[in-house]
Amino acid sequence: xxxxxxxGQAFVPPQKKLTTDIKKLTYSxxxxxxxxxxxxxxxxxLVQGLAVIHKKxxxxxxxxxxxxxxxxxxIKEAYFKQQSTTDYNGVYRGKYVDFEAKETQNKTSFPxxxxxxxxxxxxxxxxxxNGICFILLRFSITDEVFFLExxxxxxxxxxxxxxxxKSIPKKYIEERGYPISISLNPRIDYLKVIDCIYFNL
Amino acid sequence: xxxxxxxGQAFVPPQKKLTTDIKKLTYSxxxxxxxxxxxxxxxxxLVQGLAVIHKKxxxxxxxxxxxxxxxxxxIKEAYFKQQSTTDYNGVYRGKYVDFEAKETQNKTSFPxxxxxxxxxxxxxxxxxxNGICFILLRFSITDEVFFLExxxxxxxxxxxxxxxxKSIPKKYIEERGYPISISLNPRIDYLKVIDCIYFNL
Numbered sequence: 001x002x003x004x005x006x007x008g009q010a011f012v013p014p015q016k017k018l019t020t021d022i023k024k025l026t027y028s029x030x031x032x033x034x035x036x037x038x039x040x041x042x043x044x045x046l047v048q049g050l051a052v053i054h055k056k057x058x059x060x061x062x063x064x065x066x067x068x069x070x071x072x073x074x075i076k077e078a079y080f081k082q083q084s085t086t087d088y089n090g091v092y093r094g095k096y097v098d099f100e101a102k103e104t105q106n107k108t109s110f111p112x113x114x115x116x117x118x119x120x121x122x123x124x125x126x127x128x129x130n131g132i133c134f135i136l137l138r139f140s141i142t143d144e145v146f147f148l149e150x151x152x153x154x155x156x157x158x159x160x161x162x163x164x165x166k167s168i169p170k171k172y173i174e175e176r177g178y179p180i181s182i183s184l185n186p187r188i189d190y191l192k193v194i195d196c197i198y199f200n201l
Numbered sequence: 202x203x204x205x206x207x208x209g210q211a212f213v214p215p216q217k218k219l220t221t222d223i224k225k226l227t228y229s230x231x232x233x234x235x236x237x238x239x240x241x242x243x244x245x246x247l248v249q250g251l252a253v254i255h256k257k258x259x260x261x262x263x264x265x266x267x268x269x270x271x272x273x274x275x276i277k278e279a280y281f282k283q284q285s286t287t288d289y290n291g292v293y294r295g296k297y298v299d300f301e302a303k304e305t306q307n308k309t310s311f312p313x314x315x316x317x318x319x320x321x322x323x324x325x326x327x328x329x330x331n332g333i334c335f336i337l338l339r340f341s342i343t344d345e346v347f348f349l350e351x352x353x354x355x356x357x358x359x360x361x362x363x364x365x366x367k368s369i370p371k372k373y374i375e376e377r378g379y380p381i382s383i384s385l386n387p388r389i390d391y392l393k394v395i396d397c398i399y400f401n402l
Contacts, residue, residue, distance in 0.1 A: 052326045054286055057260035060276065073206075075261065078276040085255055089290060091299070094331030096292035125253045130295030 041186035053090030103138035109167035242387035254291030304339035310368035349378035
């Protein structure tokens, strides 16, 4: 049986005992890079006073906690839970911003199995509330990042359940999405795309 | 030494080994009630399609993880971290909504030690981005809940660091805040206050 992380990636057992931060576990080197790039961009936006957008903590189901005398509570048994929302949200110019970031090693399409039903439902609810909702997709082989508005994901997702294709063609993403070139600071300047689409700037 | 939870509450050691969800640990009965009331209200808003507002997961610093064969990864050592933002955020009518909920057993004022510097900084950043930012305050003895816009908290917080008082007088909260009566569904209808203040409804 393949064990999967909350983000759907298969778990590959580590060679030695882990005593490090979970981020190093739950993301491959490539995934780490995308997440790090976004976190660094968010930090830049925050420090510059441009936007307040954070990654949500990884949800954990805690089963057992120890309370050693004179020191902090230690969680002794817990399990990863699946996030019931997307990973990133926050505020920009008063508007609510919500997105998920995913990457693939595919070259010609983006597989839908990177998303989960509850994430899609969450994004649909946000969309109905007029929130700014999108996905950041990275094709890791070519190191290309695209900004795609959530409604495009919805249509492919809904078609899939009716027997449609299981991925979004890259050609479609290129046509309907917005390419984001990686720069130094912010590394992934997705606010520029938001300015263009939602604020006509 | 008193051990404190991320929310600032003192830890009272349990009588027997805990094998239950952390929510039962980190909130006193009273605190649980406020959190439960808000979660139930958010669930109501979500199901009714009125707003999408969630509580963020409790952040945890993971130190050690075990990977038993044929079963899910088990976190064997982890510690509670302090949330770097507020606990609740989401979207309502396209606007970003962000708040923190706290309660006190005091009768005449709300102690500022219920808040942390990083929470205040987060709320100030949200306020600058024109997000809807507030606190829900509960006086548990009288079971009164107030909606207070964050800028009122800021002024008391900033005064405190200059030697000002360490709490917000209840009289001030009554004058500048909005009382929310507890009802059945939603239990704490804070959207009604948002409608009134921000949408002139």
